[in-house]
Amino acid sequence: MTESAAVPGIVAPAMNSGDSSDFIGNRRPESFLLRDDLQLLMRRLQEDGYTIVGPKVDQDAIVYGELTGVSDLPQGWTDQQQPGKYRLVPRDDQRMFGYVPGPHSWKQFLFPPSAIVATAQRVGSSWQMSTQDEPAPRYAFLGVRSCELSAIAIQDKVFLGGAFVDPHYEQRRDAVLLIAVNCTQAAPVCFCTSMKTGPRCQSGFDLALTEIDTGFLVEIGSERGRLLVEALPLRPAVSEEIRAGERGRADAERQVTKQMNTEGLHDLLLEQLKSPHWETVAERCLSCTNCTMVCPTCFCSSVTEVSDLSGDRVQRERQWDSCFNVDFSRVNGIPSRDSISSRYRQWLTHKLATWQDQFGTSGCVGCGRCITWCPPGIDLTEEVRTLRQLAESPQLTAAIGETASSSLPPNTAPQNTTEGRG
Amino acid sequence: MTHAPTRKPRLAVFKFASCDGCQLSLLDCEDELLTVAGLVEIAMFPEASSRMQPGPWDIALVEGSITTPHDAERIRQVRRDCTTVVTIGACATAGGIQSLRNWGQHEEFLRCVYARPEYISSLSTSTAIAEHIPVDYELRGCPVNRQQLLEVILALVAGRKPRLPAHSVCLDCKRKGTVCIEVSRGVPCLGPITQAGCGAICPSFDRGCYGCFGPALQANCGSLTNHFLDTGSAPKTLLPLLRNYNAAAPAFREQSDRLEQLAQAVSGKVDSAVE
Numbered sequence: 001m002t003e004s005a006a007v008p009g010i011v012a013p014a015m016n017s018g019d020s021s022d023f024i025g026n027r028r029p030e031s032f033l034l035r036d037d038l039q040l041l042m043r044r045l046q047e048d049g050y051t052i053v054g055p056k057v058d059q060d061a062i063v064y065g066e067l068t069g070v071s072d073l074p075q076g077w078t079d080q081q082q083p084g085k086y087r088l089v090p091r092d093d094q095r096m097f098g099y100v101p102g103p104h105s106w107k108q109f110l111f112p113p114s115a116i117v118a119t120a121q122r123v124g125s126s127w128q129m130s131t132q133d134e135p136a137p138r139y140a141f142l143g144v145r146s147c148e149l150s151a152i153a154i155q156d157k158v159f160l161g162g163a164f165v166d167p168h169y170e171q172r173r174d175a176v177l178l179i180a181v182n183c184t185q186a187a188p189v190c191f192c193t194s195m196k197t198g199p200r201c202q203s204g205f206d207l208a209l210t211e212i213d214t215g216f217l218v219e220i221g222s223e224r225g226r227l228l229v230e231a232l233p234l235r236p237a238v239s240e241e242i243r244a245g246e247r248g249r250a251d252a253e254r255q256v257t258k259q260m261n262t263e264g265l266h267d268l269l270l271e272q273l274k275s276p277h278w279e280t281v282a283e284r285c286l287s288c289t290n291c292t293m294v295c296p297t298c299f300c301s302s303v304t305e306v307s308d309l310s311g312d313r314v315q316r317e318r319q320w321d322s323c324f325n326v327d328f329s330r331v332n333g334i335p336s337r338d339s340i341s342s343r344y345r346q347w348l349t350h351k352l353a354t355w356q357d358q359f360g361t362s363g364c365v366g367c368g369r370c371i372t373w374c375p376p377g378i379d380l381t382e383e384v385r386t387l388r389q390l391a392e393s394p395q396l397t398a399a400i401g402e403t404a405s406s407s408l409p410p411n412t413a414p415q416n417t418t419e420g421r422g
Numbered sequence: 423m424t425h426a427p428t429r430k431p432r433l434a435v436f437k438f439a440s441c442d443g444c445q446l447s448l449l450d451c452e453d454e455l456l457t458v459a460g461l462v463e464i465a466m467f468p469e470a471s472s473r474m475q476p477g478p479w480d481i482a483l484v485e486g487s488i489t490t491p492h493d494a495e496r497i498r499q500v501r502r503d504c505t506t507v508v509t510i511g512a513c514a515t516a517g518g519i520q521s522l523r524n525w526g527q528h529e530e531f532l533r534c535v536y537a538r539p540e541y542i543s544s545l546s547t548s549t550a551i552a553e554h555i556p557v558d559y560e561l562r563g564c565p566v567n568r569q570q571l572l573e574v575i576l577a578l579v580a581g582r583k584p585r586l587p588a589h590s591v592c593l594d595c596k597r598k599g600t601v602c603i604e605v606s607r608g609v610p611c612l613g614p615i616t617q618a619g620c621g622a623i624c625p626s627f628d629r630g631c632y633g634c635f636g637p638a639l640q641a642n643c644g645s646l647t648n649h650f651l652d653t654g655s656a657p658k659t660l661l662p663l664l665r666n667y668n669a670a671a672p673a674f675r676e677q678s679d680r681l682e683q684l685a686q687a688v689s690g691k692v693d694s695a696v697e
């Protein structure tokens with residue numbers, strides 16, 4: 001990757017579902033779907049054989065799960081988010097999508113937390129290997145936000161873009177139908193405008209909805225999306241509805257107050273590998289893995305072979321794993337990142353810097369999940385701000401260095417090219 | 423198996439200060455028990471059979487903590503008699519709930535409980551097996567997870583290293599899709615500093631983790647304690663969260679001692695205010 005690739009954010013339009021090229025850059029006029037007719041859309045998806053997954057209230061949060069109908073949506077609910085804190089709270093209206101993304105992300109459906117990738121069966125004196133050939137589920141995602149479309153595009157690069165294509169991801173990704181919903185509100189942890197990933201959905205969707213009190217403005221993003229709404233009672237949106245939609249989207253944009261300066265971030269972070277600030281963060285960081293688990297782009301996994309009691313049948317299991325797990329960095333039995341500071345540094349520098357070298361984009365979409373779901377509320381935008389200040393002020397760095405004793409290993413290249421690892 | 427041993431490994435189960443729950447986890451493996459019995463020779467397991475065969479043994483499962491001078495000697499003999507020593511449960515790996523005595527007055531306990539305390543020979547502390555002898559593998563938990571128990575036995579029979587994760591409970595919560603109750607409801611949960619292996623049970627039943635698997639590898643217990651204090655938990659209410667089944671595990675002990683000092687400072691202030 002060259003210097004010019006160190007451009008922050010996701011500059012190119014998000015990768016689309018495959019057949020939407022006619023629609024990119026040429027916004028089609030929005031049509032209107034009455035609020036009560038959303039159930040017709042969901043029924044149509046079910047008739048087409050899709051399993052609908054989308055937002056629902058569960059475990060005191062708005063999570064993603066299978067939906068049977070409109071009544072499963074979090075109608076009348078919203079959330080309050082801040083670093084280390086999330087609360088589910090009622091709304092004073094009956095919006096169905098009036099919330100900011102919560103603890104779940106769509107990666108759990110495209111890249112499941114646990115999967116059996118192969119099995120081996122002892123046959124006589126040899127082994128018969130087989131891969132899983134079960135048909136992948138055919139999902140329709142309902143309620144995908146702009147930052148989440150970008151996250152899916154980033155994982156597309158990870159799992160489909162290189163020399164080795166992940167067949168599990170590919171099958172699920174090919175089948176998925178993406179119904180996006182534009183944000184009409186933002187949380188204090190959101191910073192999509194800094195990462196150029198939102199709040200408005202630009203591309204990569206089959207349909208994009210904007211919710212207003214009376215229903216939904218509908219934007220068609222692909223041929224599949226067009227076919228889907230053909231049988232629905234859509235009508236051209238009237239100017240009042242269009243204005244209401246614009247107001248909602250503008251509300252979201254205005255509410256994004258958190259910012260992260262991405263200018264020169266790649267080089268800045270890699271020049272700060274020896275900063276004493278990593279030790280300061282490590283005093284708070286629990287190394288609990290929560291940030292990586294809720295991140296919609298983190299893709300690390302570990303593969304283990306698990307035998308049955310007889311030892312005649314072995315399953316190769318893949319599970320989500322994390323650079324914050326000490327065992328994840330073991331090489332020949334020795335952890336190569338043996339301190340919290342080195343693990344936090346690995347995560348942040350990969351997410352915001354070396355990810356660009358590896359995949360050509362930033363690994364961060366500005367959704368803010370890692371901020372909300374970090375129990376002590378470590379805010380990566382604040383850490384980046386501090387590192388930037390330290391880079392600009394060597395005196396400040398020296399002052400911190402006197403109080404923090406470094407436990408960082410001497411290596412200066414926190415990159416890892418092992419397959420499946422960040 | 424190509425490396426099949428010429429004879430089955432001989433397994434022995436030893437009990438020290440404990441409730442027997444962990445060794446009974448082996449008998450709880452009802453579906454797998456016959457297979458296990460086919461893989462190893464259960465040579466000594468007093469809870470299961472009165473037919474006890476003498477050592478040496480290949481695999482020792484050691485339950486319980488060291489609380490008497492006699493046990494401190496006995497565990498050394500177990501080490502001499504067994505090739506691989508696996509400690510099972512919070513008592514064996516951290517001292518157990520009985521390690522609360524480490525903060526109490528041992529002599530006073532004896533006087534309160536026994537009519538003739540001079541006949542009692544016990545130590546003033548309850549300590550983990552690993553503080554007395556080298557241990558090959560530790561299975562955490564109160565009680566242990568029986569899948570982990572099976573895993574370690576199968577691994578030893580197969581001659582491979584057992585898979586015993588050292589990461590936090592949080593990772594398992596996230597794999598299950600469990601929403602973090604600490605963040606979503608403010609429930610003090612020890613998940614971020616507690617070792618996985620239980621299957622992340624408590625948070626999926628709306629209850630904070632109370633650390634029965636003990637500290638995770640390189641757990642940052644100080645930061646989590648600070649976080650609980652900063653978000654309004656009183657030292658007095660946090661103290662029993664860290665001082666229970668794994669009270670004597672060093673990472674937990676350090677923070678519970680700190681909380682105790684804070685609680686005393688708070689009650690000292692209250693007392694002086696009352697006066």
